[in-house]
Amino acid sequence: MHRLNRLALVVAATGMLSLSTLPVLAQEPTASAVTEARMEGSIATAFALNRHLNPFRIQVQVEGTTAVLTGTVENSVNRDLAEQVALGIEGIDEVDSRLQVDTDVDQSDAERTSLANRLGDATTTATVKSKLLWNRNTQGLDIAVSTRNSVVTLTGNATSEAASELAERLAGNTEGVREVINEIVVTPGPGTARRAQDTASDMADEAAEVVSDAWVTSKVKSSMLFDRDLDGMDISVMSRNGHVTLSGRVDSPERKELAIDTARSIRGVRSVDAEALRVSP
Incomplete structure (x- = not known):
């Protein structure tokens, strides 16, 4: 019965059904279950609105402040993006990604293609x-x-x-x-x-504002994935107290500078170290 409650709450959280229209169930949902269901709905909606992720079937379950992701995606970039999108949802502090990478994953399903369009x-x-x-x-x-x-x-x-x-x-x-x-x-x-x-x-307020490293890392990574010139580049991002470190490989000095500028422009970033970001044509 608790599972039925939870399913109804997830559907309501995604905007497909109002809580007021739910049938009377034997067990009332707890406050924590409602919160978890809302976060699940928010993550599912964020995935549906992301052109890189909406072709894939990704299941979401929230346990406290941890989002558990299961399903299959095409590559590690998709998996990493799914983690960062989930981490960017308010209330989520950790992501347990159990997503599998399968380069032959079927993306031709008519329903998913229609949704993506x-x-x-x-x-x-x-x-x-x-x-x-x-x-x-x-x-x-x-x-x-x-x-x-x-x-x-x-x-x-x-x-x-x-x-x-x-x-x-x-x-x-x-x-x-x-x-x-x-x-x-x-x-x-x-x-x-x-x-x-x-x-x-x-700017003074921003300097005094405490922006979490998880938020900074998420937004830097997402901004790079959303940029047509950086999407697909092998760039890793780490942030500590607003100081961002970039590592990995790019295919030109111009893209390295673009990656640095992209990271530097994100709110909360204090400095960018790209010594470990190598140029490898």
């Missing part, structure tokens, strides 16, 4: 929004994102041409985006000085 534009929008939010230079901008047939449109306001161009570049480098229409209005105006003060204040 339906969620394609929504995934792109969510990805671009995430990149803008995680970047220390665009997180506070009033920018709206919409996607149609892989064409991203940016609207809203920015305080400088540089900020507008950065938002466009972040969107354009996202996997699956074929064109970016930049309709951001640059409004320096008389409030520029005030906004500069606000920016300085925000």
Whole structure:
């Protein structure tokens, strides 16, 4: 009976059913079961909205603050991304990944393909929004994102041409985006000085803010996976007290610099050490 309660809660947490419509069950769910079910629903939704992960069947079970992942993915990059996406969900402190890697995993299932197509534009929008939010230079901008047939449109306001161009570049480098229409209005105006003060204040607040190393590592890895020029590169990320270490291999000096810049731009990153990131064409 507890299992039936839990299943109903997971369905409700993913938005497919309201808790108020559930049938009366013999055993009332505990508060912890409700919380775990909501986190399971949040992780499942995040997987469904991620174009790299939605073709695969990944099962999620939350036990306390630990997410247990089972299923099969195509490669270690997919497995690592699934771990990081789950770790980025509020309330999850640890991921127990039992995902198996199978390069011959079937991705042609009609149902999954249909879901991937339906969620394609929504995934792109969510990805671009995430990149803008995680970047220390665009997180506070009033920018709206919409996607149609892989064409991203940016609207809203920015305080400088540089900020507008950065938002466009972040969107354009996202996997699956074929064109970016930049309709951001640059409004320096008389409030520029005030906004500069606000920016300085925000930076001071950021310096004082405690951003967990797990959060930093997750966002750096995800940003690299979402970047069409870095996706697939063999890059490992570690963070300690905001000091990020990159290791592994890239195929050109330009991609190494891009990896460093990507890591450095993430909110909460204090420094980047890329001595162990080797260039191997």
